Amino acid sequence: MNAFDLSRLRPRLPSPLEPVEDERFARRGLTLLLKREDLIHPDLPGNKWRKLALNLEAAAGRxxxxxxxxxxxxxxxxxxxxxxxxxxxxxxxxxxxxxxxxxxxxxxxxxxxxxxxxxxxxxxxxxxxxxxxxxxxxxxxxxxAYVVPEGGSNALAARGCAELGRELAGAADAVAVACGTGGTLAGLAAGLAPGQRALGFPVLRGDFLGGEVRALQEAAFGGPRGDWSLDGRFHDGGYARVSPALEAFTRDFEERHELAIERLYVAKMLHGLVTLAEEGAFPPGTRIAAVVTGAPDGVQPSVSSR
The missing domain is CATH 3.40.50.1100 (Rossmann fold)
Incomplete structure (x- = not known):
């Protein structure tokens, strides 16, 4: 079997979509769902699998x-x-x-x-x-050697992440994801169906990411695709920074849902979603899918019990 044949690793695809009960959403008539990309594979979880799959096919064992x-x-x-x-x-x-x-x-x-x-x-x-x-x-x-860029984000990565959007077709009205280099958001938005929108939460400071997403969509799909936007308020000071306030929010979310939460990406995205819900950014009846792109180091991901 060829080295680039990832099927022998038996990924869990499509990844599970779990409804969770959270009164911060429910009292506003909103439904929160967790798209458990962290359960795809223990060593290549979440958007890393999506981004690498087509790149490794292109590398063909090199x-x-x-x-x-x-x-x-x-x-x-x-x-x-x-x-x-x-x-x-x-x-x-x-x-x-x-x-x-x-x-x-x-x-x-x-x-x-x-x-x-x-x-x-x-x-x-x-x-x-x-x-x-x-x-x-x-x-x-x-x-x-075959070159894969920083964060794995290139045209092939965006095309791989489009499958994430297709898996969510009809299941949610808005889909939220944390963003580092923009490849996941570029592909996710392209794969969603008309009427669905993607929300990106950058984990780095700066206003560069919109241009990166647009460039990736141009390279991958020949032009803009999907309805997407960025909210840059929740990077918490920049990459790899976690303030005491974000840590407290994350611990509270973990206790509510008995689910370990990765801090540098997933926690910032969830904090953004809760804030937007409290700000009234979503009309009642909106189904919101939050993409869980990874688990904390040393934690074996498990299905939420709530």
Whole structure:
């Protein structure tokens, strides 16, 4: 069987869609549903599976070179895919100061899965899309390596994430997802049916993401697709930042629904949804699907009991 045949990993597709009882929504006549992408596969959960599937088909078993920060879920998913499917992986990591330090748990997991880690200074990392910089990185990588961009977001990733939207056709009026590099939102919106809309909650500061989503849709589908919007109020100070207020909100949500919540993406999206509901942003009768893109580190995802 070819290395890029992901079917042998037996993904749970379509991912489950779970209704949850939450009075903050119910008292406004709203229905909250959780789209449990975290249950697709224990090593390639959520949008990581969606983004990588078509890219790994394109790589066809060749080595894969990709990019990420010191705590990148994308690097971990790519390394796991390499281990499970038997192809070499190289992770270009932002921050050459990390090279002489003990690996953090995230990077240690990548290394244990066989990923070769290459630490570069931040200026080089920012220039990673420059042809000369990329050529130099490829020269040091495996011959013939296939390049997947930071966060896994490219045209193939957006097309893979369109299947998420198609799975939700007719099941929800609005679909919310946390956004890092924009690939999941670009594909999700494209896959939704007319009358459905996608809400993106950026986890990074800055107003760049709208342009990224538009560019990804142009590359993947030839132009704009679907009804989507961004609400940039809930990044909580930027990537990998979790304030005491967000931590308190997340713990409360976990207690209400007996479900462990990932902090850097999922918690910010859920906080945004609860705030929008309290602001009256959704008319009564709206069915809202929240995409759970991953579980906290070290937690085996389980079905919500409430």
């Amino acid at each position: 080595p894969v070179l990709t990019f990420g920060g010191a705590y990148s879920n994308h690097l971990r998913a790519t390394a796991a895919a390499g281990r499970l499917l038997g192809f070499p992986t190289v992770g270009v990591v932002r921050g050459d100061e990390l090279a002489g330090r003990p690996l953090n748990p995230s990077l240690a997991r990548c290394a244990a899965d066989g990923m070769r880690l290459e630490f570069v200074d931040r200026a080089t990392y920012r220039a990673k899309n420059d042809p000369a910089v990329l050529a130099a990185l490829l020269d040091r990588a495996h011959a013939g």
